[in-house]
Amino acid sequence: MSIQTIMVIGAGQMGSGIAQVAASAGRRVLWHDLSMPLIDKGMLVISNQLDRNVAKGRLTEEAKVSILSRIQLTGAIEEAAQVDLVIEAISENMAWKTALFQKLDGICPSHVILATNTSSLPITEIAAATTRPSQVIGMHFMNPVPVMPLIEIIRGLETSQHVFDAIFQLSKELGKTPVEVQDFPGFVSNRILMPMINEAIFTVYEGVATVEAVDTVMKLGMNHPMGPLELADFIGLDTCLSIMEILHEGFKDSKYRPCPLLRKYVKSGRLGRKSGQGFYTYSS
Ligand code: NAD
Numbered sequence: 001m002s003i004q005t006i007m008v009i010g011a012g013q014m015g016s017g018i019a020q021v022a023a024s025a026g027r028r029v030l031w032h033d034l035s036m037p038l039i040d041k042g043m044l045v046i047s048n049q050l051d052r053n054v055a056k057g058r059l060t061e062e063a064k065v066s067i068l069s070r071i072q073l074t075g076a077i078e079e080a081a082q083v084d085l086v087i088e089a090i091s092e093n094m095a096w097k098t099a100l101f102q103k104l105d106g107i108c109p110s111h112v113i114l115a116t117n118t119s120s121l122p123i124t125e126i127a128a129a130t131t132r133p134s135q136v137i138g139m140h141f142m143n144p145v146p147v148m149p150l151i152e153i154i155r156g157l158e159t160s161q162h163v164f165d166a167i168f169q170l171s172k173e174l175g176k177t178p179v180e181v182q183d184f185p186g187f188v189s190n191r192i193l194m195p196m197i198n199e200a201i202f203t204v205y206e207g208v209a210t211v212e213a214v215d216t217v218m219k220l221g222m223n224h225p226m227g228p229l230e231l232a233d234f235i236g237l238d239t240c241l242s243i244m245e246i247l248h249e250g251f252k253d254s255k256y257r258p259c260p261l262l263r264k265y266v267k268s269g270r271l272g273r274k275s276g277q278g279f280y281t282y283s284s
Pocket residue numbers: 009010011012013014015032033034035038089090091092093096100117118119120140141142143234235236239274
């Protein structure tokens with residue numbers, strides 16, 4: 001199955017990256033969010049990113065114009081009826097995602113594949129909200145999408161081999177390295193990464209070391225390119241908390257309990273880079 005037209009839903013940091021990568025790989029992209037100003041802002045992010053690539057000589061001005069021309073912004077989700085694939089990248093909230101998939105199931109013809117970029121929610125449960133569970137799959141891109149080569153491709157219980165093969169092939173055509181993963185909480189990436197980030201937060205919470213000290217230990221001692229707390233701010237503290245809660249709920253194991261300090265920050269609106277304040281402070 002050839003996938004040429006893709007609707008990306010969600011204009012946050014992941015949706016912008018996915019729209020950019022899909023358009024760069026020659027796909028026509030319809031880009032939707034509940035909020036049109038957010039999509040306009042997302043388009044500016046893509047345009048600035050492409051400008052930087054032009055300045056560095058990695059992209060020609062003509063190629064940039066052509067990539068941007070393939071992205072069409074839309075406030076009408078009904079336009080999902082014309083695409084081959086929908087990639088959902090809205091906030092990490094099961095009730096919102098299942099409501100969206102139900103709606104998409106009513107709008108899209110039966111051959112359309114519905115993919116979710118969820119970091120940790122069960123694909124099988126999202127698929128069960130539709131009448132086409134065999135056409136639903138996880139496509140877990142990494143942040144920042146234009147830079148990171150990995151996509152975890154997650155099979156729901158009912159995902160068909162045909163759909164899996166089509167998405168695996170598309171991921172390669174997007175210039176990524178797909179890795180097959182089964183549908184269990186946190187998949188592979190976040191099952192390993194998030195407990196490390198949560199433990200780093202506990203280390204600060206218990207007064208073992210400062211934020212800067214924890215990050216320095218992990219960068220200089222473990223050769224991590226970014227400290228875990230800087231990475232948590234980059235991912236979004238609300239997203240980190242949601243993933244820890246899903247691991248905790250999914251495995252019913254206390255080793256996944258979210259640190260109270262993470263909860264407190266999220267409740268106060270400190271969400272990391274996107275809100276200007278997390279473990280570090282960011283200027284706009
Ligand atoms: P974000 O908070 O930056 O953006 C979410 C966007 O979704 C917002 O623009 C919001 O307006 C929009 N939205 C919410 N509900 C909507 C709806 N019903 N219809 C249309 N738009 C809606 O979030 P993000 O960091 O881009 O994450 C998006 C998804 O990608 C989440 O599932 C997250 O777990 C996953 N993910 C995040 C990262 C990361 O590092 N942040 C990495 C991989 C995967």
